Amino acid sequence: xxxxxxxxxxxxxxxxxxxxxxxxxxxxxxxxxxxxxxxxxxxxxxxxxxxxxxxxxxxxxxxxxxxxxxxxxxxxxxxxxxxxxxxxxxxxxxxxxxxxxxxxxxxxxxxxxxx
Amino acid sequence: xxxxxxxxxxxxxxxxxxxxxxxxxxxxxxxxxxxxxxxxxxxxxxxxxxxxxxxxxxxxxxxxxxxxxxxxxxxxxxxxxxxxxxxxxxxxxxxxxxxxxxxxxxxxxxxxxxxxx
Numbered sequence: 479x480x481x482x483x484x485x486x487x488x489x490x491x492x493x494x495x496x497x498x499x500x501x502x503x504x505x506x507x508x509x510x511x512x513x514x515x516x517x518x519x520x521x522x523x524x525x526x527x528x529x530x531x532x533x534x535x536x537x538x539x540x541x542x543x544x545x546x547x548x549x550x551x552x553x554x555x556x557x558x559x560x561x562x563x564x565x566x567x568x569x570x571x572x573x574x575x576x577x578x579x580x581x582x583x584x585x586x587x588x589x590x591x592x593x
Numbered sequence: 594x595x596x597x598x599x600x601x602x603x604x605x606x607x608x609x610x611x612x613x614x615x616x617x618x619x620x621x622x623x624x625x626x627x628x629x630x631x632x633x634x635x636x637x638x639x640x641x642x643x644x645x646x647x648x649x650x651x652x653x654x655x656x657x658x659x660x661x662x663x664x665x666x667x668x669x670x671x672x673x674x675x676x677x678x679x680x681x682x683x684x685x686x687x688x689x690x691x692x693x694x695x696x697x698x699x700x701x702x703x704x705x706x707x708x709x710x
Contacts, residue, residue, distance in 0.1 A: 484635075514699075521597070521684055521701025522636070567636060580649065581699070583628075585635030 501568030618687030
């Protein structure tokens with residue numbers, strides 16, 4: 479049962495244009511959301527996050543939008559650069575039984591930014 | 594500063610053999626996580642430790658999998674006996690706070706790619 483879904487396994491975007499990566503979740507208890515970026519042969523690295531009390535968080539070229547009613551979040555990259563080519567993982571956090579936070583990752587979306 | 598260090602980077606073994614993956618977390622981090630990455634399921638949490646104590650091992654797929662953290666600077670993930678379906682990239686990560694909290698950014702190692710023939 480995938481609680482965090484990234485339905486697009488891949489995305490191709492031209493350099494300079496906007497990249498939009500989407501993520502859907504099913505558990506309304508999730509209260510914190512993160513995006514991680516992964517280059518080949520490296521571990522994922524934290525990119526940006528958003529709390530459920532917000533609907534937008536911006537950091538330079540990266541903006542994450544949260545639509546709680548639709549249980550949907552998206553990552554916007556503007557403008558896209560070739561160095562942004564990587565796999566992007568969406569993750570969501572909630573307190574599960576036992577009282578501790580648990581982070582659930584999606585399957586990832588491979589972004590390719592071409593000149 | 595050194596990041597999370599994992600070894601080996603690549604492991605090829607035959608079905609039925611024992612596999613041991615190793616991890617050294619970032620000094621001072623008191624949470625350690627083992628994840629498995631597959632094409633179909635993405636990053637799955639296998640187990641995590643807080644102050645060397647296992648907190649949640651509900652993601653460990655079978656009794657063939659075991660993990661230990663004998664001290665704050667070392668952890669192992671063992672698969673015995675290994676099977677072809679265990680082939681994946683295994684990541685270790687550490688953090689200062691619990692995962693998913695606003696201060697709980699995970700720092701991942703470079704991963705151990707396991708191939709079981």
